Amino acid sequence: MTVPAFLRADLSASPQARPAEPAPVRLAHNELPFPPLPSVVAALRQALTDAHRYPDPAATRLGRRLGELLGVPESDVVVGPGSAVLLQHLVQATCTPADAVLFGWPSFEAYPFVADVLGVGRRAVALDATGGHDLDRMLDAVTPATRLLIICNPNNPTGAVVARQRIAELVDAVPDHVLVVLDEAYREFSPAVDGVAVLRAARRANVAVLRTFSKAYGLAGLRVGYCIAPGPVAAALRKVTLPFTVTAAAQLAALASLDAGDELAGRVREVVTERERVRAALESMGRPCPPSHGNFLWLPSVPDADAFAAHCASAGVHVRAVPGEGVRVTVGGVGDNEAFLRAAASFPGGWHRSGAASDRTAWRED
Numbered sequence: 416m417t418v419p420a421f422l423r424a425d426l427s428a429s430p431q432a433r434p435a436e437p438a439p440v441r442l443a444h445n446e447l448p449f450p451p452l453p454s455v456v457a458a459l460r461q462a463l464t465d466a467h468r469y470p471d472p473a474a475t476r477l478g479r480r481l482g483e484l485l486g487v488p489e490s491d492v493v494v495g496p497g498s499a500v501l502l503q504h505l506v507q508a509t510c511t512p513a514d515a516v517l518f519g520w521p522s523f524e525a526y527p528f529v530a531d532v533l534g535v536g537r538r539a540v541a542l543d544a545t546g547g548h549d550l551d552r553m554l555d556a557v558t559p560a561t562r563l564l565i566i567c568n569p570n571n572p573t574g575a576v577v578a579r580q581r582i583a584e585l586v587d588a589v590p591d592h593v594l595v596v597l598d599e600a601y602r603e604f605s606p607a608v609d610g611v612a613v614l615r616a617a618r619r620a621n622v623a624v625l626r627t628f629s630k631a632y633g634l635a636g637l638r639v640g641y642c643i644a645p646g647p648v649a650a651a652l653r654k655v656t657l658p659f660t661v662t663a664a665a666q667l668a669a670l671a672s673l674d675a676g677d678e679l680a681g682r683v684r685e686v687v688t689e690r691e692r693v694r695a696a697l698e699s700m701g702r703p704c705p706p707s708h709g710n711f712l713w714l715p716s717v718p719d720a721d722a723f724a725a726h727c728a729s730a731g732v733h734v735r736a737v738p739g740e741g742v743r744v745t746v747g748g749v750g751d752n753e754a755f756l757r758a759a760a761s762f763p764g765g766w767h768r769s770g771a772a773s774d775r776t777a778w779r780e781d
């Protein structure tokens with residue numbers, strides 16, 4: 416297709432959103448397998464009666480409540496339409512086209528995507544052989560152009576975590592021109608992960624924590640997440656944000672979810688129990704599957720990720736292939752997980768033992 420002269424030529428290489436695949440078993444998006452709680456549905460009904468009004472652009476009640484819960488000033492909480500959009504806002508608030516973001520790889524696919532769409536530089540540093548972030552090599556990869564160093568913790572798709580002490584050491588070691596971004600979309604599945612504690616301790620000024628209601632809170636369809644960041648960072652985020660992007664429905668549902676913390680914690684425990692059951696079942700079939708701290712499992716040893724995903728799809732199970740790296744599968748309800756295990760067991764291709772960096776092709780460091 417010829418690119419019209421008024422469009423950015425570099426966008427022709429960027430991927431577009433894929434239409435949702437209508438699979439009977441959805442294990443490709445790291446969603447929660449439970450519908451919203453009745454109290455959340457009631458809050459949504461209430462919000463619908465006010466649908467002719469714009470929402471509170473500052474999400475004041477939700478921001479205040481989060482600030483109280485997390486022990487940070489309300490002004491350090493920025494609510495946005497999902498944590499991926501907040502990441503985009505962080506890049507907009509920190510990077511010019513001469514600057515760059517740095518992240519581990521494989522990791523959340525939005526990192527290179529956001530950098531490319533905003534026309535800023537990016538550098539990916541290969542994870543270590545266990546699927547964990549190699550913090551020393553990431554520090555070595557910082558240049559004068561680096562503005563954001565992103566750590567996905569727990570990491571999507573490998574499920575590995577960086578311990579809190581190591582995060583604190585990293586934050587203290589980066590030069591002044593670098594903001595460390597901790598993407599904690601899955602931290603409720605691994606509560607020891609707590610970047611907000613790192614931020615609060617010693618009142619660190621160079622760390623921002625992204626969290627979301629999409630995963631453990633089960634509100635992916637409503638689009639609401641938040642960033643905890645020290646005052647100047649939070650203020651800059653607010654300056655690059657369009658008003659009214661977080662609907663009143665999303666704000667009220669998030670507040671109702673915070674009120675239902677115990678019920679939601681029970682759901683998280685169920686997912687974690689299933690995660691360990693499915694992992695053990697895979698290992699016992701001779702399918703290597705490292706420990707995961709998210710609501711998903713990672714299969715680094717599938718030699719042809721696309722073929723494996725296509726095989727699962729033919730059995731009605733939608734999983735996420737990361738070509739050249741492995742396959743990520745969300746932990747769903749028991750029946751869905753059983754359907755996945757049957758598909759995995761019947762995959763005709765062989766599996767190999769290592770998913771080492773040297774085997775990787777899709778996202779070499781650049």
Ligand SMILES: Cc1ncc(COP(=O)(O)O)c(C=O)c1O
Nearest residue numbers: 497498499523571600627629640
């Ligand atoms: C690591 C990570 N961060 C952020 C997100 C996106 O979250 P949200 O729905 O809040 O935009 C995802 C979604 O898959 C994710 O895996």
